[in-house]
Amino acid sequence: MESQTLLIIALIGLLAVVGWLAFRLRESEKKKNAIAEKFYNLEMKVGDLQLETLESRLNPHLFKNILNSIQSHAYQTYFALDKLANVLDYILYESQKKLVSPKEEIEFALNLIEINKIKVSPLFELKVKTKINENEPLYDQSLLAPLISIDLIENAFKHADLQSADAFISIVFEYRDNTFSLTVSNKISDKKALKKENSGIGSTTLEQRLKIIYKDDFKLERFTENDIFTAHLKINLLGYKTEVFAAG
Template sequence: MAVAFSYLMLNSHTSGIFWIAAIIVAILLGVIVYLSIRLAKSGKQKKNMEDRFQQIENRMNSLQLETLESRLNPHLFKNILNSIQSHAYQTYFALDKLGNVLDYILYESRKKLVTPKEEIDFALSLIEINKIKISPLFELNVKARVNESEPLYKQRILAPLISIDLIENAFKHADLQSPDAFISIVFEFRDDHFYLTVSNKISSKKPIEKEKGGIGVMTLENRLRIIYKNHFKLEKLIEGDVYIAHLKINLLDYKAQMLTAG
């Protein structure tokens, strides 16, 4: 009888331990399921927050870009008119080129992207207008090394007016009076890259400070960062009395980024 009682007590004790263990396991499973659900919700909320933040950031960049471009166009137009007004005897030729430039500014530049061909053609017309500032003996070298067979050359992949700041800066700061002065402008399009190299001899005369001037380089750098992010390189350096600016944009990588984002 005592043996039987001891056996029942042992079984009861073992059964109690089993049920306690089962309850603990159930609680742990419940906690794990609860935490998993919370983690999933937290991850979804985090993703939603990241998406929302990206939308806000994109909108801010868009607004900033619109602001920069609205400041840019009147600034360029004023420079062009000043150039033409200062040399009335070349007005007919200048106005012909001005027509091309204005068409580009009023219509093409309102588009988010243009073709490299359109941008280079525009820049060449702009250079012709700027030529009226200088003597016929002044050394102005302009070259366009373009591989027109590359598909991206005629695709809308380049930001409009991206070349004007470096060109305008060269005419503004070049030593136009020195006998060995020069401006060199080289456009290149190869391997799906857009290149622009502008160099000029620096004038020894300090340029006249303008109350509301100096937005060109800042505007260019801001636009490049907003549009091309890490797919561009802008270098500015001085070698002796020569200022050199070199812009390189990897349009193939930029297009791949656009397709991925889309």
């Protein structure tokens, strides 16, 4: 009789635990669905924006890439959301300015890289370096076009071979002698990236913006050597400031 009582108590306890776990699972699903719905609504709103300038044409593509990255690894959602908040602030507010400081653009790019990192395995070799002299007078001055680093970084994550044992992405930011430099290298994947309608806007826009804003004060190189693609952007901010001052 006593053993039957203990068995009943054990069954009741087991049912209580199962019920609690089911409740927690439902709550977790509700939170997950709520986050997904917010992202979906955000993506829909971005898609409806009227894009009138070269800079604004970049934003929907950037949003889409960020959202895809976050959705592909739900377990890192909270970390990605923190980085996404910083990126969204920059896109919605700072990118509306004609120019930002090198410090602001580099901080934005580093947040963007953190979001893209959730696409790759922890074993994947992603090297990010900064060689910055923060004491130079132009480092905090608004002389750099906002979102200027997006295309080179996004292109590396899009075309890199993420599965090969010797695959890698290398990103180096430099700021010295009043010159902003960004060098991005990656091992090219054997799999061709899926071409989508309206793809390639970022590369075209980058070239146009650089020519319009910096004229002869920039240098953009892209080349492939031994299955390694490298893009190097260099902008002479002192030369640009001197020309703007002379023109004014």
